Amino acid sequence: MTVSKSFRWSDFRSLSAMAALLVLGLPGQVHSAEGVMGTLQMHGFLSQALVITDDNNFFGPSEDGGSFKFTEIGANVSLRPHQDVLLAAQVLSRRAGGDGEDATLKLDYGLIDYQMLSTQQRTFGIQVGRIKNPFGFYNQTRDVAFTRPSILLPQSIYFDRTRSLGLAGDGLNLYHEERLKTGVLRLQAGFGKARIEDDADRALGLDRFPGSLEPNTSAITQARYEHDGGRIIMALSTASVNAEYDSPPGMPGDGTFHFKPWVVSFQYNQEFWSLTAEYAIRKLELEGFNAFADSERNGESWYVQYTRRFLDDWQGLVRYDSLVNDRSDRSGKEFEASTGGAIPAHTQFADDITLGLQWTPHPRVMLASEYHHVDGTGWLPIQDNPDPAKTERYWNMLLFQLSLRF
Amino acid sequence: MLRLSLLALTALMLLTDLVLAEIPEVAREEQILLVANPNVDTHQLNRDTTRAIFAMRQRTWPSGQAVRVFVLGNNHPVHARFAKEQLSVYPHQLQLAWDRMVFSGTGQAPDRVRNQAEMRERVANTPGAIGYLEREYLDDSVQVISME
Numbered sequence: 001m002t003v004s005k006s007f008r009w010s011d012f013r014s015l016s017a018m019a020a021l022l023v024l025g026l027p028g029q030v031h032s033a034e035g036v037m038g039t040l041q042m043h044g045f046l047s048q049a050l051v052i053t054d055d056n057n058f059f060g061p062s063e064d065g066g067s068f069k070f071t072e073i074g075a076n077v078s079l080r081p082h083q084d085v086l087l088a089a090q091v092l093s094r095r096a097g098g099d100g101e102d103a104t105l106k107l108d109y110g111l112i113d114y115q116m117l118s119t120q121q122r123t124f125g126i127q128v129g130r131i132k133n134p135f136g137f138y139n140q141t142r143d144v145a146f147t148r149p150s151i152l153l154p155q156s157i158y159f160d161r162t163r164s165l166g167l168a169g170d171g172l173n174l175y176h177e178e179r180l181k182t183g184v185l186r187l188q189a190g191f192g193k194a195r196i197e198d199d200a201d202r203a204l205g206l207d208r209f210p211g212s213l214e215p216n217t218s219a220i221t222q223a224r225y226e227h228d229g230g231r232i233i234m235a236l237s238t239a240s241v242n243a244e245y246d247s248p249p250g251m252p253g254d255g256t257f258h259f260k261p262w263v264v265s266f267q268y269n270q271e272f273w274s275l276t277a278e279y280a281i282r283k284l285e286l287e288g289f290n291a292f293a294d295s296e297r298n299g300e301s302w303y304v305q306y307t308r309r310f311l312d313d314w315q316g317l318v319r320y321d322s323l324v325n326d327r328s329d330r331s332g333k334e335f336e337a338s339t340g341g342a343i344p345a346h347t348q349f350a351d352d353i354t355l356g357l358q359w360t361p362h363p364r365v366m367l368a369s370e371y372h373h374v375d376g377t378g379w380l381p382i383q384d385n386p387d388p389a390k391t392e393r394y395w396n397m398l399l400f401q402l403s404l405r406f
Numbered sequence: 407m408l409r410l411s412l413l414a415l416t417a418l419m420l421l422t423d424l425v426l427a428e429i430p431e432v433a434r435e436e437q438i439l440l441v442a443n444p445n446v447d448t449h450q451l452n453r454d455t456t457r458a459i460f461a462m463r464q465r466t467w468p469s470g471q472a473v474r475v476f477v478l479g480n481n482h483p484v485h486a487r488f489a490k491e492q493l494s495v496y497p498h499q500l501q502l503a504w505d506r507m508v509f510s511g512t513g514q515a516p517d518r519v520r521n522q523a524e525m526r527e528r529v530a531n532t533p534g535a536i537g538y539l540e541r542e543y544l545d546d547s548v549q550v551i552s553m554e
Contacts, residue, residue: 035533041514078514083465083472083534088511109511118466120455132510140510147505177463179454229457229494271496309498312481363480 044075045405047145055392057384059097086113127173134222136263145403150356156301156323159379164197183227216242235265252291276305317356346393350378372397441548443535452554462513475516476537
């Protein structure tokens with residue numbers, strides 16, 4: 001397998017001049033203009049999936065003959081204008097059900113990374129800009145098929161309903177890597193404003209009001225330990241995401257929203273197989289609204305996943321993935337009763353057995369397919385299934401995906 | 407029932423792997439050495455630093471000079487041996503590490519070369535370059551970096 005090819009532009013003189021200006025203040029040797037442009041890299045990816053379900057809709061009308069409305073397209077550029085500085089930006093167009101409008105190009109990340117310390121013992125640096133959140137094993141590159149073990153990441157943790165909240169933050173991030181005798185410890189801490197889009201309003205049931213959620217300062221940290229060259233990897237991630245609801249006069253009233261998830265991650269790697277498990281607790285609080293009482297809910301998610309590499313370019317996957325929206329009401333029965341039976345209990349959990357296969361016939365091409373047998377609709381997208389009473393508790397899903405990259 | 411058989415299947419695959427993992431590596435081929443451009447003034451690296459450089463997490467030599475990393479294709483036997491023997495990582499882990507860096511904006515991809523002759527030429531002609539070569543491909547155009 002080769003790494004994506006980088007395109008080198010040698011005669012972008014104006015760009016080099018800008019880059020040179022940018023690093024004028026930094027000590028040390030500045031690359032010659034040609035040296036800087038020699039570090040320019042561009043990469044991109046495109047994934048198209050077909051989703052077929054027997055009941056319930058996932059990412060478009062999958063129940064009626066299948067949905068092609070799962071498309072991910074991205075392109076990025078990076079440059080090293082100075083030996084300690086990295087500039088990087090990526091745009092992303094993603095459609096997962098919904099209408100074509102969702103596929104508008106968005107800035108996925110855009111940052112300046114200054115690695116101010118770099119010795120045999122440790123590295124330390126700071127990133128400023130729009131930064132992908134280091135949450136669990138997969139969040140930072142969750143939209144790039146080549147970095148996923150399966151077409152869909154374990155939905156209990158990487159679900160779509162409040163995706164914008166966890167995706168990236170606008171602010172700064174500090175990172176530190178310390179090399180210990182037995183392995184490597186990596187710490188990250190980020191501060192900034194979360195990206196909050198319509199999905200969060202929808203998941204909280206606030207989309208029926210004309211107000212909107214506005215992000216407040218949020219924080220995210222991750223500690224990660226890689227033992228013996230990454231044979232064993234352990235990580236602990238936590239975030240505190242805060243937002244204020246700006247209400248129109250009257251209903252539902254101004255309120256605040258706190259989201260505090262914790263994720264414990266574990267992976268064991270061998271040459272031909274990996275065992276991965278993650279466990280998450282998600283605490284969600286709504287306070288101060290006059291249309292409904294303050295609420296606190298603790299959701300719980302976990303999965304265990306086994307991947308097996310064979311015949312050079314194939315990978316098989318078996319996974320069990322489980323989610324409950326409220327730990328104190330695992331069956332969802334209390335919830336159903338509280339709605340007078342209008343919303344079924346199975347909307348409050350989801351247990352998913354997944355079997356998957358990936359084939360990479362060429363380093364730039366990947367074909368994948370997978371089968372899901374799901375009990376519950378806990379992470380089923382709301383926009384694809386507006387009426388929860390019409391969803392089925394037991395359902396099956398088959399996915400096919402073609403991915404390309406450069 | 408389905409769940410039970412899945413569980414049994416997984417357990418079986420795991421066991422097979424554990425047994426297979428015990429078989430020692432066969433046939434030691436020619437030694438692979440860490441090489442650098444002659445202008446690099448670091449002559450010794452420890453394994454963790456070397457791994458961080460090849461994983462693209464560390465972008466400068468300990469002296470502060472910018473690093474340019476050159477690697478062979480994932481399926482090249484010398485790449486696989488270098489990764490496993492010198493860095494103690496599997497090629498698939500390195501590839502995933504690069505993809506995660508490149509698509510999260512936290513790093514860049516290494517430069518890919520087709521064979522060891524090209525590796526020697528690019529390392530010899532790129533300031534700050536690091537790579538690896540089997541002993542028979544060594545000459546005066548590159549310097550050998552010793553690994554602790």
